[in-house]
Amino acid sequence: MAKTIRIGAGSAWWGDRIEPAALNAERGELDYLCFETMAEATISAAQVRKRRDPTFPGYDTYLDDRMVAVLPACLKHGTKIVTNQGWINPGGAAQRIIHWLRHFGRKGIKVAAIDGGLITDRVLELTHRILENGRPTATLSESIVSAEVYLGAEPIVDALRLGAHVVVCGRVADPSIFMAPMMYEFGWDPLDHRRLGAGNGVGHLMECGAQVTGGYFADPGFKDVPEPWNLAFPIAEVEEDGSAIITKTAGSGGAVNLMTVKEQLLYEVHDPANYLTPDVVVDFTTAKLEAAGHDRVRVTNISGKPRTPTLKVSIGCMEGFIGEDMFFYAGPGALRRAQLARKILEERFRIVKLQADEVRIDFLGLNAIHGAMTPQDAPEPYEIAVRVAARTREREEAIKVGREVDGMAVSGIAMTGKRVPHQDRTREIIGVWSSLVPREKIVPAITCYES
Amino acid sequence: MKVMLQHVAHCRSGDKGNTSNISVIAYSPELYPHLKAQLTADRLKAHYAGVVAGRVTRYEVDGLDALNFVAEGALGGGVSRSLCLDNYGKALSSRILAFELDIPDSLRHHLRGL
Numbered sequence: 001m002a003k004t005i006r007i008g009a010g011s012a013w014w015g016d017r018i019e020p021a022a023l024n025a026e027r028g029e030l031d032y033l034c035f036e037t038m039a040e041a042t043i044s045a046a047q048v049r050k051r052r053d054p055t056f057p058g059y060d061t062y063l064d065d066r067m068v069a070v071l072p073a074c075l076k077h078g079t080k081i082v083t084n085q086g087w088i089n090p091g092g093a094a095q096r097i098i099h100w101l102r103h104f105g106r107k108g109i110k111v112a113a114i115d116g117g118l119i120t121d122r123v124l125e126l127t128h129r130i131l132e133n134g135r136p137t138a139t140l141s142e143s144i145v146s147a148e149v150y151l152g153a154e155p156i157v158d159a160l161r162l163g164a165h166v167v168v169c170g171r172v173a174d175p176s177i178f179m180a181p182m183m184y185e186f187g188w189d190p191l192d193h194r195r196l197g198a199g200n201g202v203g204h205l206m207e208c209g210a211q212v213t214g215g216y217f218a219d220p221g222f223k224d225v226p227e228p229w230n231l232a233f234p235i236a237e238v239e240e241d242g243s244a245i246i247t248k249t250a251g252s253g254g255a256v257n258l259m260t261v262k263e264q265l266l267y268e269v270h271d272p273a274n275y276l277t278p279d280v281v282v283d284f285t286t287a288k289l290e291a292a293g294h295d296r297v298r299v300t301n302i303s304g305k306p307r308t309p310t311l312k313v314s315i316g317c318m319e320g321f322i323g324e325d326m327f328f329y330a331g332p333g334a335l336r337r338a339q340l341a342r343k344i345l346e347e348r349f350r351i352v353k354l355q356a357d358e359v360r361i362d363f364l365g366l367n368a369i370h371g372a373m374t375p376q377d378a379p380e381p382y383e384i385a386v387r388v389a390a391r392t393r394e395r396e397e398a399i400k401v402g403r404e405v406d407g408m409a410v411s412g413i414a415m416t417g418k419r420v421p422h423q424d425r426t427r428e429i430i431g432v433w434s435s436l437v438p439r440e441k442i443v444p445a446i447t448c449y450e451s
Numbered sequence: 452m453k454v455m456l457q458h459v460a461h462c463r464s465g466d467k468g469n470t471s472n473i474s475v476i477a478y479s480p481e482l483y484p485h486l487k488a489q490l491t492a493d494r495l496k497a498h499y500a501g502v503v504a505g506r507v508t509r510y511e512v513d514g515l516d517a518l519n520f521v522a523e524g525a526l527g528g529g530v531s532r533s534l535c536l537d538n539y540g541k542a543l544s545s546r547i548l549a550f551e552l553d554i555p556d557s558l559r560h561h562l563r564g565l
Contacts, residue, residue, distance in 0.1 A: 266474035268465035372501025
């Protein structure tokens with residue numbers, strides 16, 4: 001008898017909405033609900049924060065909100081959860097989920113935490129070259145904040161085999177979070193690159209949540225989407241061979257169609273025939289997509305090639321600061337006043353001897369987003385924000401940006417719109433570099449807790 | 452007939468390090484050969500001059516009527532280092548909407564937004 005498993009998305013990044021996860025938990029009839037909550041610098045930013053504030057637990061700041069929203073429905077429907085909310089403390093996150101399970105009156109539920117991906121202390125012995133520029137990773141030694149490996153699906157599969165109802169990890173390749181349930185339920189071999197290619201491909205369609213259900217998509221008059229204020233997160237109905245239907249809960253806004261799926265399929269992909277993940281190399285060029293009903297797209301024939309012998313490593317480094325602020329002009333002559341304001345800022349930065357690697361003064365409303373490729377004949381806007389940013393080595397230098405924008409009120413030019421700054425105008429840069437580590441050097445550890 | 456690309460294809464950009472990938476997907480299979488013939492990597496790079504500092508590689512996914520352009524040096528050094536307000540470059544793909552294409556009049560009914 002052909003088995004189909006239903007996998008729903010619970011989040012696509014740290015700041016994602018909560019309600020669509022609850023909707024999937026309540027109405028998605030899911031076997032699994034999978035959460036992706038991390039960005040490129042999440043691990044490093046968490047390390048920096050932990051150092052400054054020892055009370056920071058080191059896992060997703062929205063852990064409580066997300067788990068409270070979905071646990072009751074997941075427990076009622078027998079839906080398992082796979083989530084990367086663990087960040088730098090999967091064990092702490094798992095114990096916090098145990099707390100919520102007990103709060104909801106459920107005993108005997110197993111929660112597994114996966115560790116072993118944080119390699120900060122060993123990264124220089126385990127890695128050799130920086131992928132982006134070919135230089136030795138040893139050149140980063142003075143500025144390293146953290147280093148982590150992108151784990152694949154296997155540790156999650158192992159945790160599910162131990163009977164875990166909830167699996168919490170730190171950094172895992174995003175598609176792997178969604179593929180691990182497929183490997184577990186269908187018994188796929190980790191070296192079966194045909195099935196893993198298909199499964200990882202489906203995981204890639206799911207990992208950005210609403211980006212396949214009408215999000216990051218609508219363009220009025222060209223690509224219209226019903227009720228774009230009410231988007232659901234996707235659901236994949238997956239078969240044993242890795243083919244799947246991508247869909248969403250009925251009654252939600254948004255759309256799942258050939259266009260939304262194609263856009264997400266190629267998102268963040270470089271060579272579509274060789275999309276590297278820890279589990280497999282995915283080949284999207286063989287994919288077949290067909291409409292299979294309203295808001296249902298059937299995805300078949302994504303293929304795979306054998307996985308590489310290495311795992312990707314992200315190395316987060318302290319790289320300085322950015323100072324940023326803006327002020328405004330409107331009405332006739334907005335542009336000429338903005339141009340004079342820019343000239344004044346440039347002279348002021350000379351007077352205060354600003355030491356910056358790069359300074360950027362944009363006219364938001366004219367050329368801030370597309371920069372130097374803005375057409376020369378773009379029309380003069382009615383209103384303009386002069387937006388200035390500088391990248392510096394020292395915090396005191398970055399602070400000068402906000403201070404000089406402060407001066408543009410009383411000591412600036414006519415008819416300048418300005419606010420008293422409410423937000424921090426200076427922030428730290430955590431730059432991320434990539435490297436590779438031989439697969440066999442990384443040994444994930446699984447710890448199980450029970451409510 | 453000369454039309455802006457926005458009537459012929461839809462697009463999306465994504466980030467990885469200092470590289471942006473821009474997918475350009477024809478609205479119909481009939482439009483794809485014309486898109487493929489005219490929107491070369493060199494022409495896209497020229498259209499993005501001043502922002503894309505590195506190489507542009509074009510991948511063709513004919514089965515999906517799609518082109519995938521990988522543009523290096525497009526994100527100001529990477530999302531955490533960039534001084535661009537749009538540091539992820541998620542508004543980058545819209546620049547190509549203005550690219551002029553020459554489409555046979557007979558395919559007019561496939562165009563969107565006219």
